[in-house]
Amino acid sequence: MELVDSSESSPGAVSRVSTDTGSPPTIGTWTTELDAATLLDLSVDDDGFGVSSASLSARREQYVMVTGGLGFIGSHTSVELLKAGYNVIVVDDLSNSFRSVLDAMLEIARRHYQEGGRGAHNCPMVEMHQISYRDPAAMRSILELHSFPSQTGEVVRSNIVGVIHLAAYKAVEESIRQPLRYYQNNVNGLVDLMGLLDEFGVKTFIFSSSAAVYGSLSDRGRPLREENCLHQYELAREPRDTTRRLPQSGCTDITNPYGRTKYFGEAILSDLVTSDPSWNIVVLRYFNPVGCDDSGLLAENPRGMPSNLVPVVTQAMTGERPDLKIYGGDWNTSDGTAIRDFIHVSDLARGHTAALVACRNGHVEGGGYRTYNLGAGAGHSVLDVVKAMETVSGRAIPREVVGRRSGDIASSVAAVGRARHELGWETNKTLLDACHSVCSRLNLLRRRDFPAAQV
Template identity: 40%
Template sequence: MYTVKVDTTADETGACARTKLSFVKKKKMSSGCVLVTGGAGFVGTHSVIELINAGYSVVVVDNFVNASHESLKRVEEICGTKIPIFSVDLTDKQALADLFKKHKFTSVIHFAGLKAVGESCELPLLYYKVNIGGTTNLLEVMKENNVKNLIFSSSATVYGTPEYLPLDENHPTGGCTNPYGKTKYFIEEIMKDLCKSDPEWNIVILRYFNPVGAHKSGKIGEDPKGVPNNLMPYCAQVAVGKRKEINVYGNDYDTPDGTGVRDYIHVEDLAIGHVAAQKKIEECCGLKIYNLGTGQGYSVMDMINALSKAAGKPVPYKIAERRTGDIASCYSKPDLAAKELGWKATRGLDEMCEDLWRWQTMNPDGFNSNGPKS
């Protein structure tokens, strides 16, 4: 439980100018009820587990377009508790409003949205409608119900092509190279304007780098629909025999081995970052933005070699032409999250790949497998 102290003095940022609430933890259990949108997805499911472990009550909403009901069944198995789950599309504002009438939420963690870069280039109107339209519906319903605490799942794509490395939160944003990234950027701007207009809002924007890995149990992990868009799920499917080989797009970049370098973070570290952000919200923090990454760049070949090590066999690949829009290197400076959230990624590359391989071998067809295989 939390006790609440009321301080009517405005903080130096002007956030919560009328009343400042500070939450003092008395026991492990929290009195907060958190709505998790897109809670059936890869990062969402792992975050739900960590929220429940931290003592929060959780309600999940998802439209299950790119997710599975099975994923949440397994979350319930892992946590040993039932979770209220609602099949709602955020573009349906009335359904969302009805949900807020059924539950008293203290905060929202917003994962829901479409996320395939290539698809966003082919279907930009759909991405703007779903990602931006769904988010504005959510914000309006939250405002109508006086729920003004939000954690937003953003992305390092908002930085566009890096002007310098490592990327910190002061790096310019908006130079996005695809509609998906632009939706994240536009939503961030909407949230900034909202906080300026009403200082009672508390919003933490989390800019992810590249989540990989899976839960230690092997029961939940990343389950892309169709051909994986990201390197590591594709790599794992090649290793398990579902696909022939990996295309390595370019080996002539200005990097140690010529292949592209990215910041990969274990999904469980990322999930724990959301619990840290939730605790930050409870301090009445106003608007905050944090990178969630390791600060370490790994090349495509580093990742292939690490998964080969975890699988105990070589993962076949071939060198292909560079892809338009790809950059040589992108990795984070996560110091601000360490300083203000008390959060730091602790899981290394070997652990990321071992956990990914466990998930892939136990669930060769993802959540369509007939239960995890031992």
Template identity: 40%
Template sequence: MAEKVLVTGGAGYIGSHTVLELLEAGYSPVVVDNFHNAIRGGGSMPESLRRVQELTGHSVEFEEMDILDQAALQRLFKKHSFTAVIHFAGLKAVGESVQKPLDYYRVNLTGTIQLLEIMRAHGVKNLVFSSSATVYGNPQYLPLDEAHPTGGCTNPYGKSKFFIEEMIRDLCQADKAWNAVLLRYFNPIGAHASGCIGEDPQGIPNNLMPYVSQVAIGRREALNVFGNDYDTEDGTGVRDYIHVVDLAKGHIAALRKLKEQCGCRVGREGREGKETEAWTNGAQRGSKSSPRHGPCSPLWADLQPGHGHGLFGVTDGRGHGEGLGEEDPVQGGGPAGRRCGCLLCQPQPGPQGAGLVSSLRAG
């Protein structure tokens, strides 16, 4: 009988790709999501999961639920016998966390505490946690690795992820029956090879590639790239990217690792540092637009001059799935598609570190 795995926040970008990989690997995922960053499809099913069902030919069990609803979580765990939990649910915008810190601590911390308490009460002690590279704070050295100190976080979002990591570590230390893998993400990009599921954020995007895509299809006029005088190959900021399918497969590998009674393990999910303009150039084939220079309005994700390369969390590419034994990664040459308008702008003062995970904000 297929193992039942609870996936919180499983209707979102990374979650939906992971649910697809779970089904392909023979698991039986049960997904909960509150539609904070998901589109409703037919009936009560999120559109992303409806498409996952079509792609795999398998049904997905879904319940609309907020992890802050303790009574609903209790009912869910009484209904199902889970072998493990993959925990994505939470708020994730760096800039918004600076503006609404209490919301981030309430949702991310309180929600996770309630989830862990209910897991413990029902004897479910295997967890894969969606952490973030923001737990590293401003890098003390580059490339980053798992041994890099954590806790010097520069925003409430990163702090909430760091606090959760510490809670899970303490839990595993106090009760050796617990097993957890903490995956620190950098910037996921891309989509399933079918093109049927991908990143389609609700509201203002928090990552670079949705902006590139929206310019490519004409939804936005241009992509604003803040800063062109950093110490990089083309002068634009560097980000570390990972293909979302690689990331999803990494979760399956982490899930398998839990069976080895691994205790608490840490993994970095990032691969190759890439200049921002290089990505936009890679998406420019086949259109009439081209990069332009000009003024832009200051936004929270702008970076102060001089921080440049050091703020972007570039890794050496070895951390992805290290010790997890997953399959070879997706090998892609970058996003392909239409030529996109790209507006290069001078960086403006703003919260330091805001660009670590969230990439760019366009006007």
């Protein structure tokens, strides 16, 4: 299904233009022409949405900033924020994403409000800034745009009620080849960002971390608990609903520079809260996001060759690559292939809104800093994923087992009790749901219905 071209629906509606040069074919081949700070207001009418000027006269409005907001996880998270009623500031330099993603986000949000009977005029706004989060002058201008003095005039206030930071390099293999690039972007950039946010009084922060911080602990064969990797004394809930205070566990045997950048980022944020308790920071340790929005308008679509499993499986299935390379068939697992905890990206996105609400309501246990796993709580092997995609699509997927990759581990599965108990969050979708959403986007479903059972 194509996006609605609303160029004829209202005087202020967006017009049809081409996507970025070199963009791959995507669903919806038009995008809006945006200045550095353009508010996209979906409140024109029920037939289309318009583009308004960047007037921030209504500074009583509240915004959430999402860095990397047009990426795979960022775009789905931005959509969930819009559905939850938040205005969204997207910061993305398009180094690994496309402008057309913005149009898809807006279309999904518009449909959500229309189908819910509230009308598109009730949909919040998206403010798009095509910049790097590491550009201090550009970031400062955004923060100034959203700041105003307090009633006493002594303290700067902001209508940005939280920042969700997803802008980071994330390829394990690439991080081994280019460690300095990863440290500069993921660590140095974080330090500079926190300094700016502190200056403008924006002290609610959600950090995108990774299960990679657990390092070799993943290979012990047990679900990974947040307290397996600590940066400060922390309260841990026991199975019998008691708590105990745990000491800092320090760095585990992290197997790659990417994981270390996330570990260092967590440690920096922990130290910041220790020095200034007015901060509220939640760290979300992602496991393996898969799938796409049920509309089919959003999906994992990076520039260049994808490195995550499901996009590579999809390319092998559609003939875009000759076969799927399975890295290692001799792992200590049931079928010899590595096991991961695959979480549907829409469930992952909802985890961000749950974390934001907990931060804003002061419900983060243990003070102003807390870590949470976001996973499904169950492991599936690489072959499980391949077979699930074959089941849903009805297509055979050619594959070849090759040697292990540097930095890989045998197994990584989340313990998810903390997020469920403290954030009220849990997953709703299965691996088959994720495969269904991907195949639905590609119109490759063998049949409309499929078993709702776990693979």
